[in-house]
Amino acid sequence: MIHCFIFDLDGVIVDTAKYHYLAWKRLADSLGFDFTEHDNERLKGVSRVESLKIVLEIGGASLIESAFEKALDDKNQWYLDYIRRISAEEILPGAAGFLEAVRGRGIKTALGSASKNAGLILERIGLCDQFDSVIDGNSVSNAKPDPEVFLKAAGAVGCAPKECVVFEDAAAGVQAALNAEMLCIGIGSPAVLRDAHFVIPGFAGIHPNALMDRIASASGRILPPPTC
């Protein structure tokens, strides 16, 4: 039986990938190589440190430890310049209504994000009170695809992994959910999220009651009838 929905943040609740891209591109420009939107796809769901390693690999560059730390800090400051200005307008279509409907149905909601800026983002878009628990990049030692973030999110709301469904937009996040032995619904392209139990394009027009039927057939478990 499903008691908790765990949501990734970037790419599921809010479209911040474009700001990550602009900040990483600025860093790549400063280091003298190109960084494309296509390259940026590889960074989705990946921690900040792992992202920088990928960016450097793309540019065929390397940095000594102090320069590596400075690059991480510069990128984050540039990213924060964008994030401090975002508002509820950047919530992805249908996400706010979906969260409300889920909570109205008595299902717990948790955030499971790799971002260390998740708290600020939730505050800026006004969704802090829509999550029973927030686990982010500050609360974990192991980045996705490690299951730590989702296991902690489940534990924080008192649910077992098999009682949770994860919503993820990134391949690394889907793997983290599967590693946590949770059912995973991909948000985005089935070609990218081929390991998810099933994929939806987003939350626009989606009601949790309709999803429960698909979750039941995906998991092979019998779920109780909707209560609302």
Ligand code: B16
């Ligand atoms: P930060 P998610 C992830 O968030 C992003 O998808 C990924 O691109 C980013 O590198 C990572 O957070 C770390 O973010 O630099 O803000 O700590 O998708 O797991 O919500």
Ligand code: MG
């Ligand atoms: Mg994401």
